[in-house]
Amino acid sequence: MSATLIQHALLLSLALFAIGVVGVFLRRNVITVFMCVELMLNAVNLAFVAFSRSWGTLDGQVLVFFVLTVAAAEAAVGLAIIIAVHRNKDTLDVDAFDLMKW
Amino acid sequence: MMADPTHPEPRSQGPDRTPGIVAVGWTLLLVVAVAVLRDHPDAVPFIVLLLPLLGFTVLSLFGDSIRDQGEGTGAAVLACCTVMTSFVLAVASILHLRTFTAGPSGLRFTQPYLGFEWMAAGPFRVQANLLLDNLSSVMVLVVTGVGSLIHVYSVGYMAHDAEKVRYFSYLNLFTFFMLLLVLGGNLPLMFVGWEGVGLCSYLLIGFWYEKKSAADAGKKAFIVNRVGDAGLILGTILAFHTFGTVDLVDLATNATSLAAEAGGHAGPITAICLLLFVGACGKSAQIPLHVWLPDAMEGPTPVSALIHAATMVTAGVYMVARLAPLFSLSATALLVVAVVGTLTAVLGATVALVQTDIKRVLAYSTVSQLGYMFLACGVGAFGVGIFHLFTHAFFKALLFLGSGSVIHALGGEQDMRKMGGLWRRIPWTFGTFVVGTAAIAGIPFLAGFYSKDAILAGTLASKMAVAPVLFVVALAVALLTAFYMSRLLLLTFFGPYRGDAETGAHVHESPWVMLVPLAVLAVGSVVGGYAAIPEIVSPSFRLETEGEAHHALWLPVLASAAALTGIAAAIYMFLVRTELPQRIYARTRPLARVLEAKYGFDLLYDWIAARLIVQGSRDVLWRGLDVRVIDAAVNAAGALTALAAGRLRLVQTGLVRAYALLILGGAVALLSYLLWMR
DSSP, rough: OOOOOOHHHHHHHHHHHHHHHHHHOOOOOOOHHHHHHHHHHHHHHHHHHHHHHTOOOOOHHHHHHHHHHHHHHHHHHHHHHHHHHHHHSOOOGGOOOOOOOO | OOBBTBBBOOOSSSSOOHHHHHHHHHHHHHHHHHHHHHTTTGGGGHHHHHHHHHHHHHHHHHHHHHHSSSSSHHHHHHHHHHHHHHHHHHHHHHHHHHHHGGOOOEEEEETTTTTOEEEEEEEEEEEEEEEOOOOOOOOHHHHHHHHHHHHHHHHTTTTTTTTTTHHHHHHHHHHHHHHHHBBBHHHHHHHHHHHHHHHHHHHHHTSSSSSHHHHOOOOOOOOHHHHHHHHHHHHHHHHHHHOOOOBHHHHHHHHHHHHSSSSHHHHHHHHHHHHHHHHHHTTOOOSSSSSSHHHHHGGGGHHIOOOOOOOIHHHHHHHHTTTTTHHHHHHHHHHHHHHHHHHHHHHHHHHHHHBHHHHHHHHHHHHHHHHHHHHHHTOOOOOHHHHHHHHHHHHHHHHHHHHHHHHTTTTTBBBGOOOOOTTTTTTHHHHHHHHHHHHTTTTTHHHHHHHHHHHHHHHHOOOOOOOOHHHHHHHHHHHHHHHHHHHHHHHSSSSOSSSSSSHHTOOOOOOOHHHHHHHHHHHHHHHGGGGGGHHHGGGGTTTTSOOOOOTTTTTHHHHHHHHHHHHHHIIIIIIOOOHHHHHHHHHTTTHHHHHTTTHHHHHHHIIIIIIIIHHHIIIIIIIIIIIIIIHHHHHHHHHHEEEEHHGGGGOOOOHHHHHHHHHHHHHHHHHHHIIIII
16 A cells, blocks of 8 residues: 555545544534544544555454444443433534532 | 349348368369379479469359359359368478478479470570479469468458459469569569469459449559569560570579679679569569559459469569579679668658558558568568568468457448547457567567567668668658557557447458458568578579578667557557647647658659650640641642642643543554654
């Protein structure tokens, strides 16, 4: 694989990650925030795959499988928490969830 | 006693058979033991030592069931049996093993019955062994002999006490520790006995612990003795440091060989002797640690006779005499011993003049006589000190037991001002008491006369610069002794009866079980002076010039003149012109006040303890140092943490996105550091 291709892949990864970060900080809907986190995870996955291909090893690809598994579990737990919170608070606004403090 | 279902009341029907069962059982045991011991003579000293411990063990483990079988007399009989058997075996072993001809090193008992390595820490090695030489033989005879008599006496004296079993178990334990003290072959083993007798003294002074004064007196004795014991421990450590051994025989050998190379070790030896003497002061009630002994009279009277007159309080004298080879190397230490002894003798004799409690007079008399013994040791006549210890054990035990008999007759009255005219009512007690008084006063041809005369002769023979002064003072003390003892005798037995009629009607002579020990001790007080104790024990001291008293005829004449003067003065004041004491008292009020305040030692210690220590601890150490410095520092640390945390916790907002921002910031900072700063 040529050097340019990995550069492009990494740039795309960076762009996706930046979008995710911005989304986490700017959006208030908790579902959207959650999806942005997923976006950041997949940006990292892309970087892993790109490096794996570039160096001709399988380590990166194995790691991606781990990330996917954890992300699936996290999605299940996270969505369950969101449903539970929504039942109590009647809102999906992230800034309304501030009970866990001093 | 409360009705307790687990402790049934003593069965009242039928006679109490336990004493008989115990006595028969003991005799059978003894026959077997003698048969075995014939083939193992080396084991006898261990048996002598361990029998009282066996008595204590049995009484403390099975005491309750013994008491439940009857009135506890069985326990008393058992306690007497163990000590008397110890005495018989001690005599047997001394005769059989020929201790008295064994030479200066005596006989050491180690394998196979004892002699294990007790402590081993680097060069510090202590064998658990016993040492039986002339000195410890004499002491063992005194302890078990006088101890047996007092055990027997206690059977009568404590007959109506509910806690009899506990009393006799303590008494047996005391005998064991006292034997360990005198038989222990090295300083640490001696120290075990030393502490053990202190413990038993505490337990027995506070025997009637429901009485606050008794409990307090016990604590006082224990605490004052701890001060002395600290000196004993330090002295032992320093002795090991200097000589590399704590074995008594090795110490004596090393000291004798060191005497050849004069100088060199004088400093350490003086320090060792003085530290050990601090221990002796505590145990033997010498100035300034004498204050516990008069208070110790709160204990039962036989205890006063056994522990606080005949045996335990003489342990200090024994220890000094035991280390005579060491003490005789240090002129300074000997001077201190002699001067402290003389001062204590004066203090005891003068305070005894104004005491009104019969037992307290005897207590101060004991303090005074112990001072006499130390005077003898201090002028280098160690054998004479042990001689006086020996005779004193007889007549002072006799006097204490006699006073116990008087107290028993008067139903607990101890104040001499409420006695008088008792000689006709309790003639046997009176007769033996007269013998005891005459013996302690130094009437010619009784025990006290010979030992006191020997001390005076030893003082006169001493080359010490202050010896003439000590001699004159000692002579004056002899006069005072005769005076206050005669006062005691006259106030108690002569003149009109001054107590209340109720008590007076019930005056009764004590039972034979109390009178027989009195009679035996009276015989001892008469003939005890004819035992050649100084000659017997002198090999143990390894001294070339044992203060050989040149027997000038004028000295005994002078001593007995002093004694007779004291007695005559007492008769004149307390029988002939009975108003005279009051007038003298009024005339010399300030002096009498000083004597009644016992020279203010108690006040001084009270001031030191209550003012300096208690108030100082409260106002300076507690309210000052503890509250203002230590607590303040701890509290400040806590307050600072709370303050900082109060500010810091605002960071925890509970908003997920705020945390995410912090994580991002952290990640950015970390990455920037890795990228640019490296």
